[in-house]
Amino acid sequence: MKKIVSILFLFVFTVQIQAQTKNNTSVALPRVTILATGGTIAGAGESATKAAYTAGKVPIDILLSAVPQIHDLAKIKGEQIAQIGSQDMNVEVWLKLSKRINEIFKENSADAIVITHGTDTQEETAYFLDLTVMFDKPVVLVGAMRPSTAMSQDGNKNLLDAVMVAADPKSQGKGVLVAMNELVFDARDVTKTNTTGLSTFQSRNFGPLGLIYDGKVNYYYQSLRNPAKKFDITKATSLPQVEIVYGYADASPVMVDALVNANVKGIVYAGMGNGNFNASVGKALESASKKGITVCRSNRAGSGRITLLNEVDDAALGFVVGDDLNPQKSRVLLMLSLMQTNDRATIQKNFFEY
Numbered sequence: 255m256k257k258i259v260s261i262l263f264l265f266v267f268t269v270q271i272q273a274q275t276k277n278n279t280s281v282a283l284p285r286v287t288i289l290a291t292g293g294t295i296a297g298a299g300e301s302a303t304k305a306a307y308t309a310g311k312v313p314i315d316i317l318l319s320a321v322p323q324i325h326d327l328a329k330i331k332g333e334q335i336a337q338i339g340s341q342d343m344n345v346e347v348w349l350k351l352s353k354r355i356n357e358i359f360k361e362n363s364a365d366a367i368v369i370t371h372g373t374d375t376q377e378e379t380a381y382f383l384d385l386t387v388m389f390d391k392p393v394v395l396v397g398a399m400r401p402s403t404a405m406s407q408d409g410n411k412n413l414l415d416a417v418m419v420a421a422d423p424k425s426q427g428k429g430v431l432v433a434m435n436e437l438v439f440d441a442r443d444v445t446k447t448n449t450t451g452l453s454t455f456q457s458r459n460f461g462p463l464g465l466i467y468d469g470k471v472n473y474y475y476q477s478l479r480n481p482a483k484k485f486d487i488t489k490a491t492s493l494p495q496v497e498i499v500y501g502y503a504d505a506s507p508v509m510v511d512a513l514v515n516a517n518v519k520g521i522v523y524a525g526m527g528n529g530n531f532n533a534s535v536g537k538a539l540e541s542a543s544k545k546g547i548t549v550c551r552s553n554r555a556g557s558g559r560i561t562l563l564n565e566v567d568d569a570a571l572g573f574v575v576g577d578d579l580n581p582q583k584s585r586v587l588l589m590l591s592l593m594q595t596n597d598r599a600t601i602q603k604n605f606f607e608y
């Protein structure tokens with residue numbers, strides 16, 4: 255009799271422990287908030303096989319319901335921040351997004367954030383957030399090259415992977431990440447390299463940080479360019495105007511002169527080779543610089559660094575160089591830098607540190 259009571263006790267105890275473990279498992283799932291902004295991942299077309307579609311059509315709840323597996327990885331919440339093709343991404347949405355992320359982390363209502371975003375300007379948003387999100391919890395951007403209605407669409411798998419990356423404790427402290435096509439990239443280095451291909455996202459200078467396979471992320475590298483010091487955009491409602499001018503053979507000064515007349519605060523020059531310009535554009539840039547417009551030399555080559563005082567006498571001309579940032583990311587850093595200072599030495603330091 256004593257033995258039967260003991261066995262019974264053991265059985266009840268085990269069942270209780272199992273139930274508790276099960277509950278604890280669901281409680282222990284990380285809380286991931288998904289902020290939706292539109293893009294092809296939320297795109298819809300008339301046909302599963304034709305290319306035509308409109309970006310930013312499908313709302314967040316429909317996107318999430320298409321990938322029920324994300325609920326096995328995290329406690330999910332969704333929020334619609336914008337519903338646009340990322341060609342229309344702008345400073346207003348960047349500020350809204352960054353402020354919302356800082357707020358969510360400050361009030362501790364999520365452990366990680368995933369942002370669904372069009373791929374065209376995803377890298378710019380990723381870098382902007384990298385420079386302005388004050389917390390080192392995972393923030394992962396994701397998109398798709400094929401709309402949600404296409405045969406063999408890539409959005410659902412990319413979203414599942416992005417949630418997995420966000421929920422992984424190893425993703426903490428790596429700065430803002432981009433998860434696309436089973437690769438994880440650093441926000442600073444990633445760029446879109448192909449107009450339509452699925453493997454469009456690359457980090458041309460340094461490669462991806464990690465690989466996603468079979469529901470796991472394996473990291474191999476980490477960027478050293480994610481300083482703890484961030485730009486505080488809490489009070490910002492706009493950013494100083496910075497525009498990009500493209501360099502090419504026989505370019506005229508017309509574009510630079512127009513920007514000077516428009517009173518821009520900064521010009522990123524996407525130069526040839528090591529950020530080079532011809533004589534007439536050089537003169538126009540020099541004159542812009544002397545009028546107080548910060549000129550940052552970048553390049554149109556797609557990879558490599560701009561080296562200071564190499565072929566160009568940056569010190570004499572008052573120019574700064576964008577290091578290995580591409581023109582569109584140089585613009586992001588220049589806008590944020592100009593929000594704080596006009597001092598060229600400080601701005602140059604930012605380009606070598608951020």
Ligand code: SIN
Pocket residue numbers: 292293294295309338339340341371372373374375397398399400
């Ligand atoms: C967009 O950037 O919104 C359109 C293209 C895409 O998401 O792939």
